[in-house]
Amino acid sequence: MKLATLQALHASARHNLAHTSRRSLATEAHTKRRLASDAYTDAQQSTNAAVSTTPVFKLPERQRRTLESALRVDQAGELAANAIYQGQMAVLGRDPATGPLIQDMWDQEKKHLAVMNKLQLQHHVRPTLLWEVARLGGLGLGAVTALMGREAAMACTEAVETVIGEHYDDQLRDMESLPGDHPSVPLLKNVIAEFRDDELEHLDIAVENDSQRAPAHALLSTVVGAGCKVAIELCKRF
Ligand SMILES: [Fe+2]
Ligand SMILES: [Fe+2]
Numbered sequence: 001m002k003l004a005t006l007q008a009l010h011a012s013a014r015h016n017l018a019h020t021s022r023r024s025l026a027t028e029a030h031t032k033r034r035l036a037s038d039a040y041t042d043a044q045q046s047t048n049a050a051v052s053t054t055p056v057f058k059l060p061e062r063q064r065r066t067l068e069s070a071l072r073v074d075q076a077g078e079l080a081a082n083a084i085y086q087g088q089m090a091v092l093g094r095d096p097a098t099g100p101l102i103q104d105m106w107d108q109e110k111k112h113l114a115v116m117n118k119l120q121l122q123h124h125v126r127p128t129l130l131w132e133v134a135r136l137g138g139l140g141l142g143a144v145t146a147l148m149g150r151e152a153a154m155a156c157t158e159a160v161e162t163v164i165g166e167h168y169d170d171q172l173r174d175m176e177s178l179p180g181d182h183p184s185v186p187l188l189k190n191v192i193a194e195f196r197d198d199e200l201e202h203l204d205i206a207v208e209n210d211s212q213r214a215p216a217h218a219l220l221s222t223v224v225g226a227g228c229k230v231a232i233e234l235c236k237r238f
Pocket of ligand 2: 081109161198199202
């Protein structure tokens, strides 16, 4: 997806959020709004065909690969995101202004990862062989940027979430090739769209909390963004 389109999407999300703070939005989203991902955390829905069956064995090779590589890289990405916030919390967790902000984003990432783990099991997708590399890389990135300061930690979040938001959006386009007549497929698309919106919200939070005041912001963004793109391609393949 083109950056300009993502920025338009982002601007639209920003407009929709204009009358409410990000914190209250996150709270509202998780207490009032019915989320697609709730299907995976609500025990009463565990026997629903949309969360308990898969079309993967009946799909043509190309579609099967699309589904498998998507769930492999997404689970790795959510694992790394959890590790980034864990690393940031280890350094900045006691900062009264920043700690709760990072914790809120981390809590959303915990749900993202739990849902991705269930999606992998549902669709019989093996995790990436590089999961430990993703976890340690995320942990190091989170801790090192946090040690550089609050603004650098937010710049890390801004760069990562820009790439991940774009990645999820590209993936939604690729998923148009999957058959819509299996109940798991529309749900999967809705979950991916929900997570994309969460990542864009994290991006907003980072910008609003001075990410662009970080020392060497442009260099940091370039390095972190490029690293994320390489990691995505590796985890798709391995
Ligand atoms: Fe996430
Ligand atoms: Fe995120």
